[in-house]
Amino acid sequence: MSNIAPLLSVSNLSVRFNTPDGVFDAVKNISFSLEKGKTLALVGESGSGKSVTALSLIQLLPYPMASHPTGSIIFNGVELVGASAKTLNSIRGEKIGMIFQEPLSSLNPLHTISKQIGEVIELHQPNFTKAEINARILELVDLVGLNNLKSRLNAYPHELSGGQRQRVMIAMALANTPDILIADEPTTALDVTVQAQILELLQTLRDKLGMALILISHDLKVVEKMCDHVCVMKKGEIVESQSKTDLFANPQHVYTKQLLASAPRATPLPCNQNAKILLDAKNICVTFPTKKSLLGKTLESVKAVDNISFQLREKQTLGVVGESGSGKTTLALAILKLVKSSGTISFDGKDITNINGDDLRALRSELQVVFQDPFGSLSPRMSIGQIIGEGLLVHKKHLGKSEMDDLVVQALENVGLDPLTRHRYPHEFSGGQRQRVSIARALILEPKLIVLDEPTSALDVSVQAQVVELLQNLQDRLNLTYMFISHDLRVVRAMAHEILVMRNGQIVEQGIAESVFENPQMSYTKSLLDAALHLRTRA
Known part of the structure; x- marks a missing residue:
């Protein structure tokens, strides 16, 4: 990068795992x-x-199952590969801090926030008194922008929001003022507005404390905002290493070019603004009890969806956007008749507000859903063919076994998967392939409306683009109507004809997608767009 002596130098590093199935080389001479x-x-x-x-x-890999056949890691003149436990303990958390990907699973659910931050200080600063530790905790909480948490330091992780938990993780990593901070996908599980806040916080802390930062991400927009130098990895190898400016202006490797071109850049399909209204929802409300009496009477409740109305026309996509907890998924569940709601819902010209029993079961084939997590929503004990064909056993019992199998084959072909794979199980597929299976499961019943609940959030950016393209092709060929739920406005922009912006269970703004993106009227919508499209927060 320059002639200045590096703080960290990694040379020809390899990582090998010895597994029951043989040797696996995860990293190769980087x-x-x-x-x-x-x-x-x-x-x-x-x-x-x-x-x-x-x-x-x-050196946090599961040694000795993991090993380094080749390579060297030198930090401040100290070789870390094969270093003693004493040396590593003096560096981990004190000289090199790390923020892990999922804060909820990384924090101890049984310990308070104060205790967990204090542990890190106590371990590396044994001479600190209790008063000094408490003072340092307050200083760190202030440093990471959690001023409002000072009175709640005895709170547990589950009592905090995702953004607050991630800030706590950053505070723990910074507790001993490390020279290097490693951030492993620090914003993947966060809303776009919180993501922008965390990225700005990391930049501010880096500049303020003069530390070095290693950012691990699959989101090139994040990388472009944050980094000085970029190493592109594929199958354990660094295929390209350049300064940020050079890499984004003139990528050399074909894989880097693919990554840069893979972000969803499609535009919504042309649509008929006067098409038939397929779904008409009026004054939809969903209330959940938060406190009940001994006899089960509701004493306190919260409105998850508050008086929402909208229409959705045939072969169009409605984008429903907002932060976590805004009521997006609850609204979809109300439309699907999976949660109790008030208001009126008309589908394909029929009032389905009070539909139940056999009529509701028959309606299910016309209203299908694709869930957020493709792995969690597929049964690990069923083959792909069984998963896709399961709905046929309920809605098309009259079909013979061979006819059902033909429909499964057709569904797999529709989503671009080899029909021969239908005898395999979900764990044998990648995330993108599993999401295609979920889409095939929804398609096999020939629905008129598909609710897509964060269908791309668990996927790599290149796979996101493939899924968006697939959904658009299917919409065009099969005349499908989508209700597309997401907090990623880049994906929504590629798909939606109309947009509903939700906050705290209410509609903040709605209208034609192009108008909302180009000329948002409400300050909250403007904040969402700034955070999602430009990764910046509004003052």
Whole structure:
């Protein structure tokens, strides 16, 4: 990067795992360096070796199952590969801090926030008194922008929002003022507005404390905002290493070019603004009890969906956007008749507000859903063919076994999967392939409306683009109507004809997608767009 002596130097590093199925080389002869005050990004799709590389730096892999056949990791003149436990313990958490990907699973659910931050300080600063530790905790909480948490330091992780938990993780990583901070997908599980806040916080802390930052991400928009130098990884190898400016202006490797071109850039399909109204929802409300008496009477409740009305025309896509907890999914569940609601719902010209029993069961084939997590929504004990064909056993009992199998084959072909794979199980497929299976399961019953609940949020950016393209092709060929729920406005922009912006169970803004994106009227919508499209927060 320059002639300045690097703070961290990685040379020809390899990582090998000895598994029951044989040897697996996760990282192969990679090299990079990092200077003080700089930010290095490791980018690539899932399985490219990014996180394994990061864990190698502080020797947190499951040794001896993991090993380093080749390579060297030198931090401040100290070799870390094969270093003693004493040496590593003096570096982990004190000289090199790490923020893990999922804050809820990384924090101890049985310990308070104060205790968990204090533990890190106590471990590396044994001479600190209790008063000094408490003072440092308050200083860290203030540093990461959690002023309002000072009175709630005895709270537990589950009592905090996702953004607050991630800030707590950052506070723990910064507790001993490390020279290097490793951030492993620090914003993946967060809303776009919170994501922008966390990224700005990391930049501010890097500049204020003069530390170096290693950012692991598959989101190139995040990388472009944050980093000085980028290493692109694929199948355990660094295929390209350049300064941020050079890489985004003139990528050299074909894989880097694919990554840069893979963000969803499609535009919504042309639509008929006067098409038949397929779904007409009026004054939809969903209330959940938060406190009940001993006899089960509701004493307190919260309105998850508050008086929402909208229409959706045939072969169009309605984008429903907003932060976590805004009521997006609850609204969809009300439309699908999966939660109790008030108001009126008309579908395909029929009032389905009070539909139940056999009539509701018959309606299910026309209203289908694709869930957020493709792995969690597919039964691990069923083959792909059984999963896709399961709905036929309920809605098309008259079909013979061979006819059902033909429909499964057709559904797989519709989503671009090899029909021969129908005898395999979900764990044998990638995330993108599993999401295609979920779409095939919805398609097989020939629905008129498909609710897509965050269908791309668990996928790599290149796979997101493929799924968006697939959904558009299916919409065009099969005349499908979509209700598309997401907090990723880049994906929504590629899909939606109309948009509903939700906050606290209410509609903040709604209208034609192009108008909302180009000329948002409400300040909240403007904040969402700034955070999602430009990764910046509004003052």
